[in-house]
Amino acid sequence: MEHLPIFLDIKSKPCLVVGGGPIALRKLDNLRRAGAQVIVVAPTLSEEFRARIEQAEIRFHARTFTDSDIDGMRLVIAATDDRDVNRRIAELANARNIPVNVADQPEDCTFIMPSVIDRSPVVVAVSTGSASPVLARMIRARLESLVPAGYGRLAELCADYRDKVKARFEQQRDRRRFWDRVLQGGVAERIFSGHLEEAKVAMERELESGTRPSTGEVYLVGAGPGDPDLLTFRALRLMQQADVVVYDRLVAKPIIDMVRRDAEHIYVGKQRNQHTMRQEEINRLLARLAKEGHRVLRLKGGDPFIFGRGGEEIDTLAAEGVPFQVVPGITAANGCACYGGIPLTHRDYAQSVTFVTGHLKDHSIDLNWPQLAQPNQTVVFYMGLVGLPQIIDKLIEHGVAPEMPVALVQQGTTHMQKVYVGTLATILAEVEHDPPQPPTLVIVGEVVRLREKLAWFNTEPDPEQGATTPILPGD
Structure with missing residues (x-):
């Protein structure tokens, strides 16, 4: 390696910054975070620099650099716009064995200011040896997501x-x-x-x-609606340290592939009238695995606490004395509506939004229809595809206009996403010859009218390019 990585203790030590521009300001901020006693020498300062000095205890000399300014310093930063002045500062510092950093002149530096991830007392520094400071910042940005605060x-x-x-x-x-x-x-x-x-x-x-x-622990993690990019940083971290993953049908394969490779996989997916494992058995399985000392990842589509039965699972874990934590995920209503170009609320159309399951535990659709028929709201039905005819009949029966817009979002946020748009009166005919495939979300409300305008600015995954392509109205 070209440089020796070290960490200097400069708390309360005098450190000189020569220059009053944005580069000098960035260097000053790093020195201040390390507790240095900073002295600034510059004939003029940028407005932001001046405001920073007024807010902090920083000695400022409004003049050009003189050789004596370097006397007694423990560290020196040269960041003027004059290369000759910067080189002169470096020569003086070298003669006194004072560490010196010169902005954009690596040949004159005795040390480099790296990009820093500050989790004090944990500090991570990234450097490219002055080859590309921009690349160092990009690497730091990626590491930021991997090093929790x-x-x-x-x-x-x-x-x-x-x-x-x-x-x-x-x-x-x-x-x-x-x-x-x-x-x-x-x-x-x-x-x-x-x-x-x-x-x-x-x-x-x-x-x-x-x-x-x-005893091990259970992580109830929301996997989101399908797009792996929508996972939270915390979800990714837990996925990488789990010993066993218990996952359901709504978790997309690309997300399953991101789990630690040597983790044991247990599929417990449920479809209508077809359960691989009953919910009560899943609850007991999670508790047993944790009691055996395993770190158990319970990976659930969407959010664990929004029609994900997470509440039922933690009831059992709490009763069994098993430690657990819940990591929220982007629920299907948010993800599918966003990728479909439909805002769930809008001041002109809907001042509230209601999430409701399309069928209850006994497979009935016995809902509070008068409440769901209220104006100026958006109603989102989860698992409502099979019962869609009854949902439409009940809404119209309770006063919702047949012209009320409806959108069906099939497999939202994935490359299989498809959006069907119609009204309560027409949507069944719209999908008769091309039935949507589950999971499909049903959105009812005036906000659906905004899709034609807003979908032009939205994107959906491209299965071949791995990038995004515009969603056009009516796709």
Whole structure:
């Protein structure tokens, strides 16, 4: 490697920044975050730079650089628009063995300012050795998604327990195994989700269990409506550390492929009148796997708490004393409506939105029809395809105009997406010769009229290109 990566302690140390433009300002911000005592020398400052100095305790000298400015400094940044001045600053710093960074002049630098991911006390630095600062920033942006903000809090917890762990385990091998389990298990996840006190309780439990694996945990993760790009960062992280994945029919294959490769896969998909495993059996399966010490990923299409039976599953887990956490996902109503070019609310058309299941546990459609027939709202029916004729009849019976717009979104957000548009009076005829395939979402409301206008600006997945193509009205 061309440079030695190091971290300098410059807290309360005098550091010089020469220059008053945007590059100098970026360097100053990094020094300030590291706690440096910053001195700025520049004849003029940009407006943003001046505002920053007025807000912080920064010494500013409104003049050009002089050789004596470098005296007593622990670190120097040269960021003027004059290459000769920058080189002169570098020469002076080198003569005094002071680390110096020169903007856009790597040959004059003795150190490089990397792109930084700050999760203090955890800090990750990315550098391309001045070959391409833009590439370094792009790599940092990708790493940002992989390093949760809670890593700093996790490091602090580790520091608090370091002595206790050392006293509990005499052998370094046992300490390493303990930390591996803690940093990839329930303690870390409680930190990431903001439950610090629960994390401390879990940490004490891990210490008590010693090298024996404690009870596992269940992750109820919303996989979204189908497009893998709609997964949350937290969902991706848990998918990569699960020992077992229990998934249903609505989870798209590209999402299943993103689960840790050596994880055991258990399919528990359910279709109308055709259940691979009854819900009660799924509940007991999750509890049993966790009690065996496994990290169990319960992967559910959409959001676990919106017609996903997540509530039923955590009822059993809570009763069995099994730790669990719930990761929300983009529910089908949001994903399908967005990709279909239909806003669920709009000040001129709908001031509320109602999500309702198209069939109940006994396969009936006994709903609060007077409420669903109220004006100025959008009603979204999940699992409403089979009962669509009855839904239409009941809405019209309770006062909804036959001209009310309706949209059916088939397999929304995936390359199989198809949108059918009509009214309560015409939609059945529209789909008679080309029936939509489940899962299909039903959207009823005046907002459907906006699709023709807004769909021009929307996109849908292209199965061959892996990119996006415009959705045209009527597609």
